[in-house]
Amino acid sequence: MMGIVISGTRSGVGKTTISTAIMGAMDDTAPFKAGPDYIDPRFHEFITKKSSYNLDIFMCGEKRVSELYYEKTRDKFGVVEGVMGLYDGLGHGLDNGSTAHLARTLGLPVILVVDAKGGSTSIAAQVLGYKLLDTRVKIGGVILNNVSSEKLYRMLSEGVEKYAEVECVGYFPRDSEISLGSRHLGLKQAEEMVELSLTLEKLRGMAKKYIDIERIREIAKEAAETIESGIQKVKEIEMKDERYRGMQVAVARDSAFTFYYRYNIELLTKLGVKINYFSPLANEPVPEKTDFIYIGGGYPENFARELSENRKTIESIRENHERGVPIYGECGGYMYLASEIKLTDGSIHPMCEILDGKMEMKNRLNIRRFGYIDLVTDKGTKGRAHEFHYSGVDEDDSRNYYFDAMKTDRRWRCGEKKGNTIGGYPHIHFLGNENIFEELFGKGR
Numbered sequence: 001m002m003g004i005v006i007s008g009t010r011s012g013v014g015k016t017t018i019s020t021a022i023m024g025a026m027d028d029t030a031p032f033k034a035g036p037d038y039i040d041p042r043f044h045e046f047i048t049k050k051s052s053y054n055l056d057i058f059m060c061g062e063k064r065v066s067e068l069y070y071e072k073t074r075d076k077f078g079v080v081e082g083v084m085g086l087y088d089g090l091g092h093g094l095d096n097g098s099t100a101h102l103a104r105t106l107g108l109p110v111i112l113v114v115d116a117k118g119g120s121t122s123i124a125a126q127v128l129g130y131k132l133l134d135t136r137v138k139i140g141g142v143i144l145n146n147v148s149s150e151k152l153y154r155m156l157s158e159g160v161e162k163y164a165e166v167e168c169v170g171y172f173p174r175d176s177e178i179s180l181g182s183r184h185l186g187l188k189q190a191e192e193m194v195e196l197s198l199t200l201e202k203l204r205g206m207a208k209k210y211i212d213i214e215r216i217r218e219i220a221k222e223a224a225e226t227i228e229s230g231i232q233k234v235k236e237i238e239m240k241d242e243r244y245r246g247m248q249v250a251v252a253r254d255s256a257f258t259f260y261y262r263y264n265i266e267l268l269t270k271l272g273v274k275i276n277y278f279s280p281l282a283n284e285p286v287p288e289k290t291d292f293i294y295i296g297g298g299y300p301e302n303f304a305r306e307l308s309e310n311r312k313t314i315e316s317i318r319e320n321h322e323r324g325v326p327i328y329g330e331c332g333g334y335m336y337l338a339s340e341i342k343l344t345d346g347s348i349h350p351m352c353e354i355l356d357g358k359m360e361m362k363n364r365l366n367i368r369r370f371g372y373i374d375l376v377t378d379k380g381t382k383g384r385a386h387e388f389h390y391s392g393v394d395e396d397d398s399r400n401y402y403f404d405a406m407k408t409d410r411r412w413r414c415g416e417k418k419g420n421t422i423g424g425y426p427h428i429h430f431l432g433n434e435n436i437f438e439e440l441f442g443k444g445r
Contacts, residue, residue: 001070002220003078004140005034005103005110009126010085013115014145016040018172019081021207022216023048024200030076032069034099035083036372036386036427038259038297044081047200051262055080055106058090058097058372059384060432062105068263068431069106077217078108086110086130086137090372097372100137109140109223111169111216116156117146123156124163131164138227140219141169143211148174169219170211178203243445245272250286252295254279256307257332259297264430267437280307280336285316292326292444293317295333297427301361301391304341304349314352321354326443327421331389334416334423335359338393355416355423357393366392374406375426375436378417383436385426393425 006022008015019040023029024047031044031052036059041052053072055065069078082099089096103110112130116123123144131139142160147153157168172178178199207213249268251260257280268275276287281303286293300307307313317337321327329337338357342348351359366389375383378401385405393416402415402422415424420443430437 001073001078002217002224003030003069003073003080003106003108004216004220005080005082005099005106005108006113006143007082007086007099007103007110008084008113009115009130010088013113014172015113016043016081017178017203018113018143018145018207018211019079020044020047020200021172021203022211022213023079024204025207025211025213026077026079028075028077030073030078032072032078032080033083034080034102035097036388036429037083038261038427040081041262042258043200046196047204051266053262054429055102056097056386056429056432057102057105059386059429064432065102066105077220078106080106080108082110086112087133094134100134103138104134104136107223107227109138109219109227111141111143111219112139112166113143113145115146116144116171117174120156121159121163124159127160127164127166131166138223139166140223141216142166143169144171146174147171167215169215172206172210175206178206241271244268244441246274247272247291247441247444248274248276248287248289249292249294249441249444250276250278250290252280252293252333252336253277254281255298256281256300256303257296257298257336259330259332259427261427261429261431267430268441278313280310280313283310283312285312286320290320290325292441293320293328295327295329295336297331297333300332300335300351301341301343304343304347307336308349308351317352318354321419321421324420326440327354327423328440329421329423330427331387331425334425335391337421337423338416341391354421355418356396356399357416357423359391359393361391363390365390368410369412369425371407373426375428376404376406377415377436377439378402379439381435381439383428383433385428385433387425387427389425 006019020043023031029048032055033041044052087098087100089098153171278284337352338355339353340350342360344361369387400417401413402417405414
């Protein structure tokens with residue numbers, strides 16, 4: 001098993017663009033994303049035509065992350081896109097769930113992406129600092145971004161290799177047309193990008209032209225022979241529970257509801273669950289003989305009018321709720337199950353009205369409810385999750401809640417609960433949170 005981790009010195013240096021390009025330039029790629037992000041993996045999947053998996057140490061733990069990587073790279077070359085800057089994680093410890101922590105856990109070398117615009121010899125000092133902060137992390141190579149010419153790249157790489165003693169394996173020229181643009185939840189959803197396929201094909205060609213792909217493979221091979229890692233000792237993920245076999249789960253999937261961790265769905269199928277997709281945007285009813293309804297996150301606010309008008313879907317979900325069919329909505333799914341969504345233009349759109357919360361969109365990230373959190377269910381089951389949302393909900397202590405959420409010195413109730421329906425902002429990766437998975441989906445057996 002060989003592979004690399006592509007990290008940036010910080011957010012915004014072009015890590016996603018370059019990672020996606022490199023994945024596209026390799027025929028045998030197994031793509032991954034460090035951390036909880038839903039959107040970057042969509043780019044990976046569009047360019048590679050393969051599933052991309054989240055490797056999140058905080059939510060899943062080192063063992064599960066290692067097992068997932070092992071399972072998906074047995075005959076492929078792993079390319080892991082990092083998150084934020086190389087050492088950025090929870091706090092200032094080195095075992096903080098950062099990209100560096102993940103690279104050490106998997107025993108993979110790091111290809112460091114550096115924004116070279118306006119820099120010279122100082123770039124070497126920057127690379128040297130990343131190399132020395134944690135010498136257990138192998139910086140195998142450097143890619144310089146925003147370089148105006150081949151001649152400048154040669155000059156800059158000379159300084160990096162002389163003072164930091166890390167080789168440069170290529171560069172990306174300045175090109176505003178290849179940037180994978182941003183929006184309020186990170187990067188644009190892949191389906192929404194104009195002429196995405198043309199952009200990705202251009203990226204693929206640029207990676208082959210400006211980056212030494214074969215040298216990156218050699219670096220990975222050399223590292224596999226020298227870096228100590230427990231990855232060789234792990235086995236494939238074992239998930240067997242006959243109690244779920246034959247269970248039918250209805251999953252909402254369309255442009256409004258796209259945020260599902262790839263392995264969450266895969267876990268269900270591994271357990272013998274039959275997945276039946278339906279589209280609220282297409283006004284489709286919940287499939288018949290449903291044992292459980294799962295509505296993931298996404299952008300319901302962008303389709304609020306259509307979702308509100310599509311009464312066939314809403315009435316179908318409400319009928320299932322009234323019959324006691326368990327329903328679980330995450331973030332965008334929670335917004336859809338709630339009473340209404342108020343947009344920033346002041347318009348109000350009724351939703352399923354199963355849960356009582358009233359949602360209101362804001363122009364900025366809800367920073368008090370942003371990031372990793374610890375969870376405890378009303379049955380005392382512990383887990384971990386992540387929140388990222390621009391909406392807020394009117395809070396009412398008289399409502400029933402499923403979760404206690406904790407973040408540093410703050411604690412709050414979330415996960416509104418009514419009957420067998422639960423909706424909340426936390427995004428949960430079921431790998432590493434198997435007890436919460438059992439508590440939720442066990443209701444559908």
